[in-house]
Amino acid sequence: MRERFASGFDPFVIPFVLGMVFVLSYCLFGMIRILVQLPKADRRKFLLSLVTPKTLLKDIKDIFLNCLIHVKLWKRNPVLGYMHSSIAFGWFMIILLGHLEVMLFLPERIHLFYYPIFFNYFVAETETTLQGAVLFFLMDFFLLMILSGIVLAIIKRVRSRIVGMRRTTNPSFLDRVGLYSLWAIFPLRLLCESFTAHISGGSFLTLPMNWIFRQFLGNELNALPTWWAYSIALGVFMTVLPFTRYMHIPSEMLLIPLRNAGLHILHPRKGFARVQFYSCPGCGVCIDACPMSVRKENLKDCTVYLNRQLRRGNEKRIEEISDKCLMCGKCTAVCQVGVQGPELRLAQRTMRNYGVNPHYSDIDPERFRVEGGSAKVLYFAGCMTHLTPGIGKSVRSLLDKAGVPFKMMDPEGGLCCGRPMMMAGRKEQTRELIRLNTDIIRNSGCTTLLLSCPICYRIFKERYSLDGIRIVHHSVFFDELIKQGKLSVQHNDSLRLAYHDPCELGRGCGIYDEPRSAVSSVAELLEAGKNREESICCGGSLGSLSLNFEKRKDITLASLKNLCVEDPDGIVTACPLCQSTFSNYSDIPVQDIAQVLDNASS
Amino acid sequence: MDFGFSLSPSSAVNLDNTDMSLYERLCEREPGAKTCMACGSCSATCTVSAINGMSVRKVILGLQRGQFRDVEKMLSRCMLCGKCTMVCPRGINTRHLILELCRLYGSKEGEL
Structure with missing residues (x-):
């Protein structure tokens, strides 16, 4: 290999260089901004997780498997999985191999960061080596892989049903610019590498194409304009990237370590939340998943649109979407990136100002003192079970049949568990209710807290600190009794x-x-x-x-x-x-x- | 002159003197408020009614009568458990009604 140009430079690289410098600095500043926005304790937690070998390894593994290979997507939909991993992994490999080529053949040029991308333009092949042949073969192979992915992407855009999606999002104008420039990048790369393949060398894809083009196009004339077009397509994609859904590519690489560090969304716009909504790829899997989507007028209330509005800062719609959600969590369950839609909405709900702020300080826990002697099982029916008395009756009857001594926490109705308050975003009220209920439970001397309502069960599990007391839902409790033979059915x-x-x-x-x-x-x-x-x-x-x-x-x-x-x-x-x-x-x-x-x- | 009995002062509310703006603003935000027929299902099921007499029916009535302090007192113990929503025969979203009312209190828009 030798260089064709002593300067190692040609003006056509400028669009790419500008785009790349822009996107890298944008991401760097964005990252610093997000880290600054994180609460101090969270930032510490995150930085600590980066120096802990276990979480660091997990970060690297997750980034590789999710961002490049898209394992989760493969499991869900192999066609979409192939489409994404062929583009992401193929592109990654082309960049990696490009660097390898430069390091191997022209190590003195490695400091020019555009060089590995446009390597084939700048070099001429002097002799065929095995190393070179293998590298060129791999380059063509991965390019072919990406092109097959692009073909699938185009088919998906025209008919999403073919790849198994019922509904997908409408891309915004800039999304379209990003999309079309992304589609253009790889066919252009194939063309320009083909036009120069007789000089720089090539493999099974570029060499035959070079031969075909030579028959009727005249490669020398076409080479430079095509390299320009390739560089411009790259430049345009990089420049619009921060303002499109493709921002999810860099954003997800930050989301994964933040999530692995165990962070929670505390503010709907700042810090972790910001990474979450920028990580949304806008694929629209959550549209089909959202239970509200059965109503056409609620189609735009699912998480993908919440993320879009959060990026745009459309306050009115953000409020509307946040209030409407059922918080069932299905969008998170199906999300390929793991954007926590309900948590984003919950954080939004906590931001509100109310003129009336309920308080329960004057409620005496003694009023709800638990009677019933030394029974170790405390049954809390909860508000909802009181409204469906048949369920409460059956639970008590089953406990009697199994011979489990128990006492009721709310025979005549008790306090609310706090979960409805929590889901309305009212933190202080939730805390007060938790404190009151904890007092009542602690004073009862129970060792098992039996619950009928999953709404209560969840907050008791997640937010109460009741060490030493087993919190159990009746479905689990009765299943155990049946397996132990205490309850015969x-x-x-x-x-x-x-x-x-x-x-x-x-x-x-x-x-x-x-x-x-x-x-x-x-x-x-x-x-x-x-x-x-x-x-x-x-x-x-x-x-x-x-x-x-x-x-x-x-x-x-x-x-x-x-x-x-x-x-x-x-x-x-x-x-x-x-x-x-x-x-x-x-x-x-x-x-x-x-x-x-x-x-x-x- | 002492007749041995006296007339007690009227407890009737003069509706003409009532400021209905808060109620009207609430109806804009939660139109369900207008459909309440005061059946009292909400009062019967309310978790906190035993504690401070809270009842959505009374809240709606109180707003129409201008008893804003009483309404505020009732709101200030609500736990949002949602039982009233479940039993309401008119399908009023009582939790939304309560939250919106809590927001209107003290906001510029709902200023008393």
Whole structure:
């Protein structure tokens, strides 16, 4: 290899250099800004995680697997997985191999950062070596891989259904500029490498193309303009990148270490939240996933549009979207990047100013003193179970049948657990309720806290500090009693029940198997069309502040339809709120797991 | 002159003297407020009604009668548990109603 130009420079590299300098400095300043915005404790946590070998290794592994290979996407949709990893990994390899070529053949030019990108223009092949042949082969191979990805991307843009997506987002104007320049980069690279392949050398792709072009195009005349076009396409892409959805590429590389450091969203615009909404690739997987999407007018209320509005700073829409969400968490469950849509909304809700701020300081916990002697199991029915008394009755009956001594925390109604307040973004009120309930529970001397409502269960698990007290949902508790033989149930072979995963119990607390095991001990268990992590919210969620009764109806109906795909005799769930919501519209009986078990036990 | 009995002062609220602006602003933000038929399902289920007599029905009535301090007192113990929303036969989004009212209090727009 020798250099064709002593200066090692040609004006055509300028667009690329400008674009690259711009995007790198933009990302650097953005990163510094975000780190400055982080609360001090979080920043410390993050920096510490970078010097801890274990988290650092995890960061590198996650970045490699998610940003380059797109493992999560492969699992979800192999076609989209291939499309993304071929472009991302292929491009990465071309850049890496480009640097390798320079280091190998012209090490004195490695300090010119445009050199590895435009290597083939600047060099002439003097002799064929094995190293060179292998490198050129790999370069062509990865270029072909990227081009196959680009073809898929174009097909996807024209017909998203072919790659298995029902709905996708409408790209904004700059998104389109970014998209088309990205599409242009790789065919242009193929063309310009082909035009110079007889000078610089090439492999199975570029050499034959060079030969074909020579027959009728005359390579020398076309070479320089095509290299210009290639450089301009790169420059345009780099320049618009920060203002398009392609910002997710650099942003995700910061999101992964921040997430691995264990950070939480505290402010809806600053720090971690900012990285989250810039990491949104705008793919629109959450549109199909969102339970509200059954209503056409709510299509633009899902997380991908929240992220877009957060980037644009459209306050009115941000408020609207934040209030409407059911907080079921399904968008996070399906998100390839892991953007926490509900947490972003929750942070937005905490920013509000209220003229009336409830306080519970004058409520005397003694008023709710637990009676019932030395029983170690404390049963907290919660607000929702009080409204569905059948569930509470069944739980008490089952406890009696199993011979478990228990006492009631709220026989005549108690205090709220605080989760509804928390989801409304009212932190101080939540803290006060937690403190009051903690007092009552501690004073009762229990060792197990039994709960019927997953809404309560989640906040008790996540926010209460009740060390030494086991917090358990009744579906798990009864499943254990059945397995231990303390509760005898009759299996009814002719009964076919579909199980609905409540959002707060499933996605919220990761409990999927125990309720299923309990149901299958009394009846044949059927699955819903979408289940477990992708179960569809019943529509009754307390998470939504502004969605009213009539609008929730369509969500409930869609969720019921999803539950009835296997034509069950009845629906069983583990949440009093789901039970009550479904009962309003269901043609078949909807029961709580406790009621089903109670009917089948003796 | 002492008749051995006296007339107690009227407790009726003169609706003409009531400032309805807060109620009207609430209705703009949560139109469901207008559909309340004062059935009292919310009062019957309320978690805090035993503690301070909170009831969405009374909140809506109080606003129409200008009893703003009483309303504020009731709001100040609400735990947003959502039982009233679940039982409301008119499907009023009572939690939204309460939150919006809490915001209106003290805001410029809802100034009393």
